[in-house]
Amino acid sequence: MPPELNLRISPRTVQQETVGKLRLAILSGLFEPGSRLIESQLCAQLGVSRPSLREALRSLEAERLIEIVPNRGPSIPALSWSEATAIYEVRELLEVEAAGRCASRIPTEQLHELERSLFAFEEAASSNDSLAQVMTAADFYSIILANCGNPILEEVHRGLVARISFFRGRSMSLEGRAQSSLAEMREIYESIAAGDEKAARKASKRHLLKAKAAAKMSMNSES
Amino acid sequence: MPPELNLRISPRTVQQETVGKLRLAILSGLFEPGSRLIESQLCAQLGVSRPSLREALRSLEAERLIEIVPNRGPSIPALSWSEATAIYEVRELLEVEAAGRCASRIPTEQLHELERSLFAFEEAASSNDSLAQVMTAADFYSIILANCGNPILEEVHRGLVARISFFRGRSMSLEGRAQSSLAEMREIYESIAAGDEKAARKASKRHLLKAKAAAKMSMNSES
């Protein structure tokens, strides 16, 4: 392996690198839902040893991005509509609260960051790069969660982000969904920028309702 | 699909066994907060190899029961009062919702289970076994979460249980806290048994408020 320029403060370990790559691969839809992951294959593809890979898999298991059944190994869980519903309900609980709190306490610097992330999503929305749409949308919400004043709320939400992104990827593929999503997110941003807690909660709730409906359509239309 | 009763004997792997034992050890307060865990020592004490132990540590890291810093290894995080506050706020969000949902949909069989767990806590409350108090209280809530009709809500809550138990252990050591906690939990149970969603939410909220106050006292009195 060639020595790569790495000025990063925290040295990324092989384990972390592996988790990152696998997470991205899964979110990109590289693996079929329900399919099994073969350790030896992944080792070869990623160029890491089995112990390192297995540690990475444990981390991904905790994120619920994969399932590990004893003696059967890791596999990509097939997410159903009922799970999607459950996730949207919990999202509502968490994100509405976060948006509300955020409105009354976000510092101006972070508010600008939030605005930038909205622009980034805007750009992605007009492209056809659905992965970029998913990632920038996730950024937008992660900034809100990071500034809600409750690190645990943020942490809990982060544990759902992977699966949220999965469903987001599907609904974004619907005609026009990205654009209307953009409008809803802009409403959220405006409310937060105005420091209007109530409006932020409402906008967030509205956004989730529509996202849920879109997700339902995208799931019905295929499975 | 027939209502699959869970007859599956889950073959506990070494990894799972290790996670279980370490989790219990941490919750029992066996390790000093802030102290580092030495892999080789744990291997010797648990009688497992380093790869298995390291996988177990990754799982515990995901539960936030330990922290793993690259090149420094695992350690017990020192929980602060500000984190406790954040956790209680999120608990309120989750548990109030769960108790409310539970009230309108728990099957009678599970209701009996809930009652039994309340009795178990009652017994523990009159003893001085604080670990038993913590475990039985956790059982009580886990039954509520398991019957709220939203598996994601349950999962998210389970991710907090470890830290909840940590703070619960401290507040339970306060004179009379276990008994008043019992009374509050009985209220929750009664509301759920009556199918009164609103009352269940209120009782749950009240319980959390008092638990929070107790936790604050227990933390002020020492650190």
Add this chain to the structure above:
DNA sequence: CAACCTGGATTGTCTGACATTCTTGCAATC
């Protein structure tokens, strides 16, 4: 056709090893 058996594939687990990084105590310097 069903039940059984067998061989290959895959995972669970261990041992042992080595490079890298961190810690700590001591010495040297100002």
Add this chain to the structure above:
DNA sequence: GATTGCAAGAATGTCAGACAATCCAGGTTG
């Protein structure tokens, strides 16, 4: 005397290889 620098020891990150237990598919047998 305090700070800096360094070196030995400890601990972690990572790998390779091995073997038993388990699962799965396909063929065999009744």
